[in-house]
Amino acid sequence: MRALRGLWRWRRNQLCRATDLAEAWLALAALLLIVVAAPVSGFLTGTAAQDSLQRSAGAQQRSRHLVTATVVRRLGGAPPEVESDIGAARETRSRVLADWAAPDGTSRHGATLADIESPHRGDHFGLWTDPRGRITTRPLDTETATTHAVLAGVGAALATVAVVETVRRLIVWNMVRRRYARWDQAWDRAGPDWGKAGTGS
Structure with missing residues:
Protein backbone atom coordinates (compact mmCIF):
# COMPACT_ATOMS: atom_id res chain seq x y z
CA MET A 1 0.00 0.00 0.00
CA ARG A 64 8.43 -52.41 7.84
CA HIS A 65 6.58 -54.75 10.15
CA LEU A 66 5.53 -54.49 13.77
CA VAL A 67 6.42 -57.73 15.58
CA THR A 68 6.10 -58.75 19.20
CA ALA A 69 9.38 -59.04 21.09
CA THR A 70 9.96 -60.69 24.46
CA VAL A 71 12.28 -59.30 27.10
CA VAL A 72 15.10 -61.68 28.06
CA ARG A 73 16.71 -59.30 30.53
CA ARG A 74 17.32 -55.64 31.11
CA LEU A 75 20.70 -54.31 30.00
CA GLY A 76 22.62 -51.97 32.27
CA GLY A 77 25.10 -49.29 31.45
CA ALA A 78 22.70 -46.94 29.68
CA PRO A 79 19.95 -44.91 31.33
CA PRO A 80 16.42 -45.01 29.97
CA GLU A 81 16.10 -42.95 26.80
CA VAL A 82 13.30 -40.66 25.73
CA GLU A 83 12.36 -40.62 22.06
CA SER A 84 9.66 -38.68 20.29
CA ASP A 85 8.12 -38.63 16.85
CA ILE A 86 6.02 -35.86 15.36
CA GLY A 87 2.42 -36.71 16.13
CA ALA A 88 3.38 -39.34 18.68
CA ALA A 89 3.51 -39.12 22.44
CA ARG A 90 6.85 -39.20 24.21
CA GLU A 91 7.74 -42.69 25.31
CA THR A 92 10.15 -43.80 28.02
CA ARG A 93 12.37 -46.52 26.65
CA SER A 94 14.65 -49.00 28.38
CA ARG A 95 17.57 -50.92 26.89
CA VAL A 96 16.90 -54.65 26.95
CA LEU A 97 18.02 -57.93 25.46
CA ALA A 98 15.06 -59.44 23.60
CA ASP A 99 13.91 -62.28 21.35
CA TRP A 100 11.54 -61.82 18.41
CA ALA A 101 10.43 -63.60 15.28
CA ALA A 102 11.16 -61.99 11.91
CA PRO A 103 8.32 -61.65 9.36
CA ASP A 104 9.92 -64.51 7.40
CA GLY A 105 9.65 -66.76 10.49
CA THR A 106 13.29 -66.80 11.58
CA SER A 107 14.19 -66.16 15.22
CA ARG A 108 16.11 -63.07 16.17
CA HIS A 109 17.93 -62.10 19.34
CA GLY A 110 19.60 -58.83 20.27
CA ALA A 111 19.74 -55.58 22.20
CA THR A 112 17.06 -53.02 21.57
CA LEU A 113 14.97 -50.34 23.23
CA ALA A 114 11.64 -51.35 24.76
CA ASP A 115 8.84 -48.90 25.48
CA ILE A 116 8.60 -50.29 29.02
CA GLU A 117 9.61 -48.22 32.03
CA SER A 118 10.64 -51.19 34.20
CA PRO A 119 11.10 -54.25 31.97
CA HIS A 120 11.14 -57.77 33.43
CA ARG A 121 11.89 -61.11 31.85
CA GLY A 122 8.94 -62.29 29.76
CA ASP A 123 7.45 -58.82 29.17
CA HIS A 124 6.22 -58.23 25.62
CA PHE A 125 6.56 -55.08 23.53
CA GLY A 126 6.20 -53.99 19.92
CA LEU A 127 9.27 -53.79 17.71
CA TRP A 128 9.56 -52.51 14.13
CA THR A 129 11.68 -54.63 11.79
CA ASP A 130 12.42 -54.97 8.10
CA PRO A 131 11.36 -58.15 6.20
CA ARG A 132 14.51 -59.93 7.44
CA GLY A 133 13.82 -59.12 11.08
CA ARG A 134 16.45 -56.43 11.47
CA ILE A 135 15.43 -53.62 13.81
CA THR A 136 14.37 -50.43 12.08
CA THR A 137 12.47 -47.26 12.90
CA ARG A 138 8.73 -46.71 12.90
CA ILE A 171 18.46 -2.36 -5.56
CA VAL A 172 17.26 0.55 -3.41
CA TRP A 173 20.60 0.63 -1.56
CA ASN A 174 22.44 0.80 -4.89
CA MET A 175 20.13 3.57 -6.13
CA VAL A 176 20.65 5.60 -2.95
CA ARG A 177 24.41 5.09 -3.11
CA ARG A 178 24.52 6.37 -6.69
CA ARG A 179 22.29 9.31 -5.75
CA TYR A 180 24.65 10.29 -2.94
CA ALA A 181 27.60 9.94 -5.31
CA ARG A 182 25.95 12.36 -7.74
CA TRP A 183 25.29 14.78 -4.87
CA ASP A 184 28.95 14.58 -3.83
CA GLN A 185 30.04 15.34 -7.38
CA ALA A 186 27.68 18.33 -7.55
CA TRP A 187 29.00 19.67 -4.23
CA ASP A 188 32.57 19.20 -5.41
CA ARG A 189 31.81 21.25 -8.52
CA ALA A 190 30.14 23.99 -6.47
CA GLY A 191 32.60 23.82 -3.58
CA PRO A 192 35.39 26.16 -4.78
CA ASP A 193 32.96 29.04 -5.30
CA TRP A 194 30.78 28.41 -2.24
CA GLY A 195 30.37 31.54 -0.14
CA LYS A 196 32.37 33.85 -2.42
CA ALA A 197 30.96 37.30 -3.14
CA GLY A 198 29.37 37.53 -6.56
CA THR A 199 29.09 33.75 -7.04
CA GLY A 200 26.33 32.92 -9.47
CA SER A 201 25.90 36.51 -10.60
Whole structure:
Protein backbone atom coordinates (compact mmCIF):
# COMPACT_ATOMS: atom_id res chain seq x y z
CA MET A 1 0.00 0.00 0.00
CA ARG A 2 2.88 2.39 0.72
CA ALA A 3 4.12 1.83 -2.84
CA LEU A 4 0.71 2.78 -4.24
CA ARG A 5 0.55 5.88 -2.06
CA GLY A 6 4.07 6.80 -3.18
CA LEU A 7 3.17 6.50 -6.84
CA TRP A 8 0.03 8.59 -6.35
CA ARG A 9 1.91 11.27 -4.40
CA TRP A 10 4.65 11.59 -7.03
CA ARG A 11 2.42 11.44 -10.12
CA ARG A 12 2.45 15.23 -10.80
CA ASN A 13 4.91 16.55 -8.25
CA GLN A 14 7.51 18.95 -9.71
CA LEU A 15 10.03 17.81 -7.10
CA CYS A 16 9.75 14.19 -8.19
CA ARG A 17 13.04 12.68 -9.30
CA ALA A 18 13.38 9.71 -11.60
CA THR A 19 14.83 7.70 -8.71
CA ASP A 20 11.76 8.47 -6.56
CA LEU A 21 9.48 6.99 -9.20
CA ALA A 22 11.85 4.06 -9.69
CA GLU A 23 11.78 3.28 -5.96
CA ALA A 24 7.98 3.48 -5.88
CA TRP A 25 7.60 1.22 -8.93
CA LEU A 26 10.17 -1.17 -7.46
CA ALA A 27 8.22 -1.37 -4.20
CA LEU A 28 5.00 -2.02 -6.12
CA ALA A 29 6.65 -4.74 -8.22
CA ALA A 30 8.07 -6.38 -5.07
CA LEU A 31 4.64 -6.28 -3.43
CA LEU A 32 3.01 -7.91 -6.45
CA LEU A 33 5.74 -10.56 -6.59
CA ILE A 34 5.25 -11.35 -2.91
CA VAL A 35 1.47 -11.56 -3.28
CA VAL A 36 1.68 -13.82 -6.35
CA ALA A 37 5.00 -15.69 -6.27
CA ALA A 38 5.09 -16.59 -2.56
CA PRO A 39 1.77 -18.53 -2.55
CA VAL A 40 2.60 -20.19 -5.87
CA SER A 41 6.06 -21.32 -4.74
CA GLY A 42 4.63 -22.50 -1.42
CA PHE A 43 1.88 -24.47 -3.16
CA LEU A 44 4.21 -26.07 -5.71
CA THR A 45 6.81 -26.98 -3.09
CA GLY A 46 4.19 -28.32 -0.69
CA THR A 47 2.55 -30.40 -3.44
CA ALA A 48 5.87 -31.87 -4.57
CA ALA A 49 6.86 -32.63 -0.98
CA GLN A 50 3.47 -34.20 -0.29
CA ASP A 51 3.75 -36.52 -3.29
CA SER A 52 7.30 -37.53 -2.40
CA LEU A 53 6.63 -38.01 1.30
CA GLN A 54 3.43 -39.98 0.75
CA ARG A 55 5.27 -42.33 -1.63
CA SER A 56 8.02 -42.72 0.96
CA ALA A 57 5.48 -43.33 3.72
CA GLY A 58 3.73 -45.97 1.61
CA ALA A 59 7.02 -47.72 0.84
CA GLN A 60 8.02 -47.72 4.51
CA GLN A 61 4.65 -49.03 5.63
CA ARG A 62 4.92 -51.90 3.14
CA SER A 63 8.50 -52.80 4.04
CA ARG A 64 8.43 -52.41 7.84
CA HIS A 65 6.58 -54.75 10.15
CA LEU A 66 5.53 -54.49 13.77
CA VAL A 67 6.42 -57.73 15.58
CA THR A 68 6.10 -58.75 19.20
CA ALA A 69 9.38 -59.04 21.09
CA THR A 70 9.96 -60.69 24.46
CA VAL A 71 12.28 -59.30 27.10
CA VAL A 72 15.10 -61.68 28.06
CA ARG A 73 16.71 -59.30 30.53
CA ARG A 74 17.32 -55.64 31.11
CA LEU A 75 20.70 -54.31 30.00
CA GLY A 76 22.62 -51.97 32.27
CA GLY A 77 25.10 -49.29 31.45
CA ALA A 78 22.70 -46.94 29.68
CA PRO A 79 19.95 -44.91 31.33
CA PRO A 80 16.42 -45.01 29.97
CA GLU A 81 16.10 -42.95 26.80
CA VAL A 82 13.30 -40.66 25.73
CA GLU A 83 12.36 -40.62 22.06
CA SER A 84 9.66 -38.68 20.29
CA ASP A 85 8.12 -38.63 16.85
CA ILE A 86 6.02 -35.86 15.36
CA GLY A 87 2.42 -36.71 16.13
CA ALA A 88 3.38 -39.34 18.68
CA ALA A 89 3.51 -39.12 22.44
CA ARG A 90 6.85 -39.20 24.21
CA GLU A 91 7.74 -42.69 25.31
CA THR A 92 10.15 -43.80 28.02
CA ARG A 93 12.37 -46.52 26.65
CA SER A 94 14.65 -49.00 28.38
CA ARG A 95 17.57 -50.92 26.89
CA VAL A 96 16.90 -54.65 26.95
CA LEU A 97 18.02 -57.93 25.46
CA ALA A 98 15.06 -59.44 23.60
CA ASP A 99 13.91 -62.28 21.35
CA TRP A 100 11.54 -61.82 18.41
CA ALA A 101 10.43 -63.60 15.28
CA ALA A 102 11.16 -61.99 11.91
CA PRO A 103 8.32 -61.65 9.36
CA ASP A 104 9.92 -64.51 7.40
CA GLY A 105 9.65 -66.76 10.49
CA THR A 106 13.29 -66.80 11.58
CA SER A 107 14.19 -66.16 15.22
CA ARG A 108 16.11 -63.07 16.17
CA HIS A 109 17.93 -62.10 19.34
CA GLY A 110 19.60 -58.83 20.27
CA ALA A 111 19.74 -55.58 22.20
CA THR A 112 17.06 -53.02 21.57
CA LEU A 113 14.97 -50.34 23.23
CA ALA A 114 11.64 -51.35 24.76
CA ASP A 115 8.84 -48.90 25.48
CA ILE A 116 8.60 -50.29 29.02
CA GLU A 117 9.61 -48.22 32.03
CA SER A 118 10.64 -51.19 34.20
CA PRO A 119 11.10 -54.25 31.97
CA HIS A 120 11.14 -57.77 33.43
CA ARG A 121 11.89 -61.11 31.85
CA GLY A 122 8.94 -62.29 29.76
CA ASP A 123 7.45 -58.82 29.17
CA HIS A 124 6.22 -58.23 25.62
CA PHE A 125 6.56 -55.08 23.53
CA GLY A 126 6.20 -53.99 19.92
CA LEU A 127 9.27 -53.79 17.71
CA TRP A 128 9.56 -52.51 14.13
CA THR A 129 11.68 -54.63 11.79
CA ASP A 130 12.42 -54.97 8.10
CA PRO A 131 11.36 -58.15 6.20
CA ARG A 132 14.51 -59.93 7.44
CA GLY A 133 13.82 -59.12 11.08
CA ARG A 134 16.45 -56.43 11.47
CA ILE A 135 15.43 -53.62 13.81
CA THR A 136 14.37 -50.43 12.08
CA THR A 137 12.47 -47.26 12.90
CA ARG A 138 8.73 -46.71 12.90
CA PRO A 139 7.45 -46.08 9.36
CA LEU A 140 6.43 -42.58 8.40
CA ASP A 141 2.66 -42.18 8.74
CA THR A 142 0.50 -40.17 6.35
CA GLU A 143 -0.36 -37.49 8.91
CA THR A 144 3.31 -36.81 9.66
CA ALA A 145 4.09 -36.74 5.93
CA THR A 146 1.36 -34.16 5.39
CA THR A 147 2.69 -32.06 8.28
CA HIS A 148 6.18 -32.09 6.76
CA ALA A 149 4.76 -31.14 3.35
CA VAL A 150 2.83 -28.20 4.81
CA LEU A 151 5.94 -27.00 6.63
CA ALA A 152 7.94 -27.28 3.41
CA GLY A 153 5.34 -25.20 1.56
CA VAL A 154 5.27 -22.52 4.25
CA GLY A 155 9.07 -22.46 4.30
CA ALA A 156 9.22 -22.04 0.53
CA ALA A 157 6.71 -19.17 0.65
CA LEU A 158 8.66 -17.41 3.41
CA ALA A 159 11.92 -17.95 1.52
CA THR A 160 10.36 -16.37 -1.58
CA VAL A 161 9.28 -13.34 0.45
CA ALA A 162 12.77 -13.05 1.93
CA VAL A 163 14.45 -13.26 -1.48
CA VAL A 164 12.16 -10.67 -3.07
CA GLU A 165 12.57 -8.25 -0.17
CA THR A 166 16.36 -8.76 -0.11
CA VAL A 167 16.63 -8.05 -3.84
CA ARG A 168 14.44 -4.94 -3.45
CA ARG A 169 16.57 -3.62 -0.59
CA LEU A 170 19.79 -4.25 -2.53
CA ILE A 171 18.46 -2.36 -5.56
CA VAL A 172 17.26 0.55 -3.41
CA TRP A 173 20.60 0.63 -1.56
CA ASN A 174 22.44 0.80 -4.89
CA MET A 175 20.13 3.57 -6.13
CA VAL A 176 20.65 5.60 -2.95
CA ARG A 177 24.41 5.09 -3.11
CA ARG A 178 24.52 6.37 -6.69
CA ARG A 179 22.29 9.31 -5.75
CA TYR A 180 24.65 10.29 -2.94
CA ALA A 181 27.60 9.94 -5.31
CA ARG A 182 25.95 12.36 -7.74
CA TRP A 183 25.29 14.78 -4.87
CA ASP A 184 28.95 14.58 -3.83
CA GLN A 185 30.04 15.34 -7.38
CA ALA A 186 27.68 18.33 -7.55
CA TRP A 187 29.00 19.67 -4.23
CA ASP A 188 32.57 19.20 -5.41
CA ARG A 189 31.81 21.25 -8.52
CA ALA A 190 30.14 23.99 -6.47
CA GLY A 191 32.60 23.82 -3.58
CA PRO A 192 35.39 26.16 -4.78
CA ASP A 193 32.96 29.04 -5.30
CA TRP A 194 30.78 28.41 -2.24
CA GLY A 195 30.37 31.54 -0.14
CA LYS A 196 32.37 33.85 -2.42
CA ALA A 197 30.96 37.30 -3.14
CA GLY A 198 29.37 37.53 -6.56
CA THR A 199 29.09 33.75 -7.04
CA GLY A 200 26.33 32.92 -9.47
CA SER A 201 25.90 36.51 -10.60
